[in-house]
Each structure stands twice: as C-alpha cells, then as structure tokens.
Amino acid sequence: MTTPDTKRDEDAVRRYVENLGLVLSQIGMQRMPARVFAALMTTDEGRLTAADLAAQLSVSPAAVSGAVRYLEQIGLVTKEREPGERRDHYRLYDDLWYATFMKRDRMIMMWRDAAENGIEALGEDTPAGKRLAEMRDFLSFMLEEVNRMYERWHELRAAKNA
Numbered sequence: 001m002t003t004p005d006t007k008r009d010e011d012a013v014r015r016y017v018e019n020l021g022l023v024l025s026q027i028g029m030q031r032m033p034a035r036v037f038a039a040l041m042t043t044d045e046g047r048l049t050a051a052d053l054a055a056q057l058s059v060s061p062a063a064v065s066g067a068v069r070y071l072e073q074i075g076l077v078t079k080e081r082e083p084g085e086r087r088d089h090y091r092l093y094d095d096l097w098y099a100t101f102m103k104r105d106r107m108i109m110m111w112r113d114a115a116e117n118g119i120e121a122l123g124e125d126t127p128a129g130k131r132l133a134e135m136r137d138f139l140s141f142m143l144e145e146v147n148r149m150y151e152r153w154h155e156l157r158a159a160k161n162a
Helices: 010-026 031-041 050-057 061-073 096-122 127-161
Strands: 047-049 077-080 089-092
Touching: 010 031, 010 050, 031 047, 031 050, 031 061, 031 077, 031 089, 047 050, 050 061, 061 077, 096 127
Parallel strands: none
Antiparallel strands: 047 089, 077 089
C-alpha cells in the first residue's frame, strides 16, 4: 500500500502500465489482458475490482470481464470476494511466476506425451518418427532442467526472505 511518505508519479505509472501491456502483447498475450495484468502488477496491493480496473484503463467493464476471465484461465490472477461485499476483486497469485510456469509444465508434458504417441504410430525409424523423437527428447530435457531451476528459485527466494 502507498504510504503518505511514498510519492508516485501517477502519469509515469499510467505510461508504464501501457508500455508493459504493449510489451506483453508483442510477446503473445492478448492486448486487454496484458493491460489488466500490467495494472494489477503496478498496484501496491496487487488486487483491484473490475470497476477500478475499468476506470484506471479507461475501458468498459465488459472488456475487463473478458480480460480477467482469460487471466484466470492461464493462471495469472484469481477472483476473490470479501465477506459481505458484492464486488469481486482480482488478485495476483502469490508466487505468481512459479504457479504460472508449473501450469506450463503440464502443457509441455502433454506435448511430450503426444510426441511419444506419434512415434509409436509412425515408427521411430521413419523420418517423421525421428523428428518426433527429437521433439520428445528435447521436451523431456527441458522439463528436467526447468524442475532444477524451480528448486534453485525456491532456495534463492527462501534465502532472500530469511
């Protein structure tokens, strides 16, 4: 939360939100979810209502609704409601990056397993089977390396927070 001692240049923050949204859209995220994610990342609380997001980004509530639905599906935000309140709040996950990449791990495993099924259908000795075997081997290697990286990340994070 911003304290009275903390001064933020709100114009600079708005420009940064738009810039981060643009960068995220350039690397493949849909534009509106990218802007909503950027807005959430730049709040000290890490959570906003749909109305807050719509006002901050100068967009319709419907645009925010679609964006947060997408962000929920890919595991970047969660919806929560305080007891007795009628408005939903959208919040970034704790340990956001780890949770997001763990979800990607499951997709990579599915991709690797699909390659394995293709090898069985085509035969490992065929040119197509060899391509699929290389894809399977690369994805298996990547999963092993990423798991080691997760372990090191948790060690680094624990040491930093100790």
